Amino acid sequence: MKKTLFSAAAFALLTLGNSAVFAQSAKATIGAESNLVISKHIYGQFAEHLGRGIYDGFWVDPKMPVKKQDRYRLDIVEALKKIKIPNLRWPGGCFADEYHWRDGIGVRTSRPKMVNTNWGGVTEDNSFGTHEFLELCRLLGCEPYISGNVGSGTVQEMSNWVEYLNFDGKSPLTDLRAKNGHGKPYNVSFWGVGNESWGCGGNMTPEYYSDEYKRYAIFAKDYNNAKLKKIATGPAGDNYNWTEVVMKNVKKDIWGIALHYYTLPTGSWTGSKGSATNFNEDAYFNTMRNALKMEEYVTKHSAIMDKYDPQKNIALVVDEWGVWTDSEPGTNPGFLYQQNSLRDALVAASTLNIFNNHAERVKMANLAQAINVLQALILTNKEKLVFTPTYHIFDMYKVHQDAKLLPVKIDVPEYEFNGNKIPAVNVSASKDASGKIHLTIVNIDNHKSVDFKADLGNVAWNTVTGQILTGTNVTNINTFTNPTNIRLVAFNDAKKDGSSVSVKLPAHSVVSLELK
Incomplete structure (x- = not known):
């Protein structure tokens, strides 16, 4: 299957309705490897x-x-x-x-x-x-x-x-x-x-x-x-x-x-x-x-x-x-x-x-x-x-x-609608048996992208690759006539920034990163 590269810019206008897109910021600290295994x-x-x-x-x-x-x-x-x-x-x-x-x-x-x-x-x-x-x-x-x-x-x-x-x-x-x-x-x-x-x-x-x-x-x-x-x-x-x-x-x-x-x-x-x-x-x-x-x-x-x-x-x-x-x-x-x-x-x-x-x-x-x-x-x-x-x-x-659970502390913006608020971003992280680190990050805000930065402290890593699942609208579906409307594609809007990884999360998206 041919892979398609999607950047944050390609999704900048993917919203429900005609609301403008405003970037927000979120921070996370990834803790040291724990003894807990994600079953x-x-x-x-x-x-x-x-x-x-x-x-x-x-x-x-x-x-x-x-x-x-x-x-x-x-x-x-x-x-x-x-x-x-x-x-x-x-x-x-x-x-x-x-x-x-x-x-x-x-x-x-x-x-x-x-x-x-x-x-x-x-x-x-x-x-x-x-x-x-x-x-x-x-x-x-x-x-x-x-x-x-x-x-x-x-x-x-x-x-x-x-x-x-x-x-x-x-x-x-x-x-x-x-x-x-x-x-x-x-x-x-x-x-x-x-x-x-x-x-x-x-x-x-x-x-x-x-x-x-x-x-x-x-x-x-x-x-x-x-x-x-x-x-x-x-x-x-x-x-x-x-x-x-x-x-x-x-x-x-x-x-x-x-x-x-x-x-x-x-x-x-x-x-x-x-x-x-x-x-x-x-x-x-x-x-x-x-x-x-x-x-x-x-x-x-x-x-x-x-x-x-x-x-x-x-x-x-x-x-x-x-x-x-x-x-x-x-x-x-x-x-x-x-x-x-x-x-x-x-x-x-x-x-x-x-x-x-x-x-x-x-x-x-x-x-x-x-x-x-x-x-x-x-x-x-x-x-x-x-x-x-x-x-x-x-x-x-x-x-x-x-994989071994990596504890995550996060400071995230809120998704607000009609006077109600919920956290816009959630994340989990793990380290597998080969030493690779994986982060799965969700931005549920329907309109705003998020600049996400996760500090990994003393954990050594050099490269980051990723996948993303998103679409033009949260109502998008896969059908028997269009079975690949929503699918995993390669994600290239993450980069190394010192000890941190910086990510541009489009609205209503899920991103998975592999650091090694």
Whole structure:
């Protein structure tokens, strides 16, 4: 692919509306290398049985004229391998607590059908089940993350699922696994004990769920080479009491606690959530303000966890996050299919910067969702495929995976609209195993460029290269007829200035720099 060089001058007039562009200044100090590692699992993805995420997404009709292995769509597999997704969460979401795993094993044509009552009321044939999911993870080179059924399932059901997948000895369940084509254990480590148990997963109180968690967890056994990383249902947004109760009552046998938070343009679950593409600056500003609340939620939930786990042994797992808008007109509202604009990319980049900077507690996260659902990485239409702006953010940010966190102190201007203000710039930095330093910088101001200067102190470096993701308007999207409207291009408006790197950040842009 031909690379295009974009300078700040080329973007000087890229704004929403006719407002003039004024440069602002931002300063940062990059601290010394820490012992904190930005876990690669922060860059995880989510694939629920929802809309066209699994069926007609990963798993397609045998007659579809695309490159396939079995029914796996290989252009999707290759695209996700390129951005190095580290884990994939399945089968839900709300679907997990009505899913019974035995219905999804054995001869595909003999599997019982089921109604997906949570998402569209469609009937599924269970042709994509446990073995199909784990083969998908093998193709992707990622770790599986399975959500167990606590809402409508039983302790024995989850215990048997763990044994079926992980036991390396002789038992009726391992005989069944071998009969179904896999003699060796899968050794699945990541297990969610229920999902959103405060809501679609059972409408439980945190006290009741805590007891249920302990009951389920004790029967989900560790087997050879498969020590389980059990993840408890955590809160939604600012439900701090849920975190308090679970952390207080669950003293052991817990690897992580899940946090869910979706960015709603309108900020409301009732009525319209807002359009994915047809929005004005008021909606843009509100969306970015709501997205940045993730910093507050991660900080406050982490503080509660610190009371009961000062050694930070328990992970905060943000296993559902992203932008949730109204479904696209003309599509099944239960399928949650939405377009994906430059605004979504700015949300994704800002959120990942937040997670990186909280690497001491955030050890895993999952964007909702990978294909054709909510803030998807990839959209498909029959044999056509398009990478969304969000996909390109994950491609840009993959350099942070398992790198050492470099702490950043920043002094940034504010983006002001209608008398409200939010920070205009956010950043995270890391140093990889080869010694290269990476900075990812977001300017969410819709009109003003920013002169950004980061001092690296005594860190030695000589050259800087970069990439940028931006466009003429925050409503810009990629379509099946124009799939490269928003894409990563080379960025050459960064330079060495003594011990500092100086950068001209265009309005509504994301820049990644590599210093070596």
